[in-house]
Amino acid sequence: MTSTSLAASATTSRERTDADRLPSLTGLRWIAALLVFGFHAGTMRIIADPGPQAVVGEIFTLGLSGVQFFFILSGFVLVWSARPGASRRRFWRRRFAKIYPNHLVLWALAMLAMLWFADPIDPVAALENLLLVQAWDPRPGHFYSINNVSWSLSCELFFYLCLPLVLPTVRRARPWLLWAVVVAVPLLILALWPGQALVPESDRWWFTQVFPLVRSLEFWMGVAAAELMLRGRWRGPRLPMASLIFVLTWVAASQWIRAELWAALLSAAYVLVIAAAADADVHGRRSPLRSRTMVWLGEVSFAFYLVHVFVIMTILRLTGDWGTGLPGWWGPLSVIGFLLLTLGLAALLHRYVEQPMMRRLASPRSGRRSGAAPSASAEPGAHGLPRQRVSGGDPDPATSAESHRGVTHAP
Secondary structure (H helix, E strand, O other), X not given: OEOOOOOOOOOOHHHHHHHHHOHHHHHHHHHHHHHHHHHHHHHOOOEOOHHHHHHHHHHOOOHHHHHHHHHHHHHHHHHHOOOOOOOHHHHXXXXXXXXXXXXXXXXXXXXXXXXXXXXXXXXXXHHHHHXXXXXXXXXXXXXXXXXXXXXXXXXXXXXXXXXXXXXXXHXXXXXXXXXXXXXXXXXXXXXXXXXXXXXXXXXXXXXXXXXXXXHHHHHHHHHXXXXXXXXXXXXXXXXXXXXXXXXXXXXXXXXXXXXXXXXHHHHHHHHHHHHHHHHHHHOOOOOHHHOHHHHHHHHOHHHHHHHXXXXXXXXXXXXXXXXOOEOOOHHHHHHHHHHHHHHHHHHHHHHHHHHHHHHHHOOOOOOOOOOOXXXXXXXXXXXXXXXXXXXXXXXXXXXXXXXXOOOOOOO
16 A cells, blocks of 8 residues: 655656656556547447447447546546636636637537538537537437537546636545545445436436536546545555456446446446556656657647547548448457557647647746646645646546646546
8 A cells, every 4th residue: 555745755867757747547548548439439339340349349349438547537636736816717727728729629520520521410409519518408419419529528628617716625635535435436336327207308318428417426536536645645555556456347347247236336446546656656656658759648638538439430431341340350440540540630739729729829838837727725835745746547538747737538
C-alpha cells in the first residue's frame, strides 16, 4: 500500500519531472480511447463474418466504460493541477479553448456529411449539439445527435462549470468525507439499476448512461481521490497490482458478472489504476504508461475519440457496407485500417486545430498565473504535496504540458 507524500526525501531530476507532469495519466488516456474504439468496432458492424465479429465483440464488451474512465480521470487531473488563486474565469476559458474548437470542426463535418447523404436534420438537435447541451435532452435523436460521441463533452462542460464552485469546499473537507465519496460512488452507480424504475421506460438509457448529473458521480470520485492524494492520505495498490486488479475485474465482469454490476466494479478498478499511475510518476517508479509512444498517443486521444465514429460511419456509408460490414478478411483488416486512419486524422486535428486554438484562445501563460481552478488553501502544498502540473487527461476526455501548463483532456 502506498502514500503519495512528497515531503520525504529529495527526488532525482527525473522524478521531479514526472511528478510535475504525471505522464502516465496521459498514457492512460489512450487506453481509455482505445476501449471506446473497440466497442464501436464491435457494435457498428464493420465485420460481416460472425466469427471475427464475435471475437471483437467479446474483447470489447465493456469498451463503452472507457468514457467512465475519462470522467474519473478528468476529475482527478483537474484537482491535481488546481492552483491557489487562479480565477474561475481563467479556468472556464481554458476548458472552453480545449474542447470547443475540435468539437466545432467535427460538428461542421458531420453536418456536411448529413447534407451529402440527404439525411434529415433536426434544427433543434443540431443547435443543442453545437452548444453542447444535448446531454440534457432525453428525447431520442437529441442526446446522440450529429457527431454522437460529443454527448460526453456536454457532460464534461457541466463538470467544468461546477468544479471551480465546489473546489473550495473539497479543499476544506475532512479526509473521511473524501473517502466516503470514493466508496459511495460505486454504490450509487449500483443503485441506479433499481432507481431507474422511477424514470419513464423510454428515458432509462438516457438517465443511466447520458444524464450529466448522474454521470458526474464518476467525476466527483476522481476529484475526491486526487484531493486525498494531494494530502498524502490516499492508500491504494501500486501500479502493477492496480493493473492486475483492473484486468481481472475486466475479465470477470465480461465473462461471469451480471451487466448491472459492471459500471460499479469498473469505477473502483479505474480509480485504483489512475491513482497508482499518478503515484508511480510522483515517486519515480517504473511505468510503461509514460513511454514516449504512449504519451504521444494520449496527447492525440481527445481528437481520436471525437473523430473515430464519424470516420467509420462515413466510409462505410460511402462504400455501401453500412449495416452489413465487410466480408472475409476485409472485415478485420478494415478495423485495423480504421484505427490507423483515425489516428492519422486525429494527429492532424491535434496539430492544426487543437494546439493552435489553445494558444490563441487560452489566456497567456505565465508561471505566476498558471492554474486550472481556485483553491481554498492558503499556500501551495498545504495538503502535503506541492501543486502539480499535469499532462494527464479528462473525456473530454485539456491539453499537453507544453500547451496548457498542466491539464489535459480526454473523452
